[in-house]
Amino acid sequence: MPHGNPVTFFQGPARLGLSTALGVFRAGFVLVGNVPTKDGTSPTAGSLLVINRNGSQIAEWMPAAAKINGPWDLTIFDAGDHAKVFVSNVLDGTVTRLDVSIDDDGVHLNRATKIASGYTFRSDPSALVLGPTGLAYDPQRDVLYVASTADNEIFAVSGAGSSQHDGSKGVLIYADNNHLRGPLGMALGPNGHLFVANGDAVNADPKHPSEIVEFTPQGRFVAQFSIDPAVDGPFGIAFGQPKHGFVHFAAVDDNTNTVTVWRLPFEDADH
Structure with a gap:
């Protein structure tokens, strides 16, 4: 609303x-x-x-x-x-x-x-x-x-x-104890990278709480940022459709029961 x-x-x-x-x-x-x-x-x-x-x-x-x-x-x-x-x-x-x-x-x-x-x-x-x-x-x-x-x-x-048929687990593409801390919500970004919300229930680190992690499908770490100074914050995340050079990215903070939407610049490589 x-x-x-x-x-x-x-x-x-x-x-x-x-x-x-x-x-x-x-x-x-x-x-x-x-x-x-x-x-x-x-x-x-x-x-x-x-x-x-x-x-x-x-x-x-x-x-x-x-x-x-x-x-x-x-x-x-x-x-x-x-x-x-x-x-x-x-x-x-x-x-x-x-x-x-x-x-x-x-x-x-x-x-x-x-x-x-x-x-x-x-x-x-x-x-x-x-x-x-x-x-x-x-x-x-x-x-x-x-x-x-x-x-x-x-x-x-x-x-x-x-x-x-059941393909078992599939192929492991990303295992990173330096950045992954109990991954929860995940989204495929318009740049082809994967974004995941760390829930901090596994491998928690109070120095790196409530982070969104970006990495490539080939398993290369790209970036991370925190959405809450306390642990256990991130949950669901989602991208909108790119439009007029921008894309909207939303993240739920479970600690504060809020949703934040960022308007991010995005350059479509096809244009």
């Missing part, structure tokens, strides 16, 4: 447990993960909720049909009348691809395929659970990048948009 005044779009029941598995389709439908817990421990498998543009829930995809187990984060490759949704599952260390169709009535789940597995997952006293989190998809190369929080590593899964 303008001037930073948010309004409630969707209100679920108590203990619903909405996660960072949040995405919006071009048609206006919203998909969000739900990993509930009754007492702050022992989360259950949850579900994925489909919400229309008016904030009303119109569908719920359950674990058996969607092959999910704690949907912790997701990313969407949207082609208009159909899409591919990639979901990281924090309770069993896997990634699922959902092939969906979209029409005026909603988003319809056609097929669910487990495409990756083997990422470390475990309970955590402060973060509830740790496991695969941030996902970034490159449709040009058909590669899905996975931020494995508990492993403190980034993996690349080839053929993610078409694979019909």
Whole structure:
């Protein structure tokens, strides 16, 4: 909303447990993960909720049909009348691809395929659970990048948009204890680099708290900056579409319950 005044779009029941598995389709439908817990421990498998543009829930995809187990984060490759949704599952260390169709009535789940597995997952006293989190998809190369929080590593899964089998973890592309500190949200920047939010639940360093780290898909560190002087701040991050020489970059600060949006200069190499 303008001037930073948010309004409630969707209100679920108590203990619903909405996660960072949040995405919006071009048609206006919203998909969000739900990993509930009754007492702050022992989360259950949850579900994925489909919400229309008016904030009303119109569908719920359950674990058996969607092959999910704690949907912790997701990313969407949207082609208009159909899409591919990639979901990281924090309770069993896997990634699922959902092939969906979209029409005026909603988003319809056609097929669910487990495409990756083997990422470390475990309970955590402060973060509830740790496991695969941030996902970034490159449709040009058909590669899905996975931020494995508990492993403190980034993996690349080839053929993610078409694979019909489990490709295990994929290929390790970035392992950097000098800069990675429990990677959570991840985004593919317009410059082709990957950006990840350090959640500080793993390999924390109070001298380098709450950092966003930029690196190349080939695993070369580029830059980092802190969004909060305390640890545990960064969570979700996202880029807008470049326009008129600028791109918007947004980051959630979980410590202050705020979202900051930066307007950054961007030079398109094709122009």
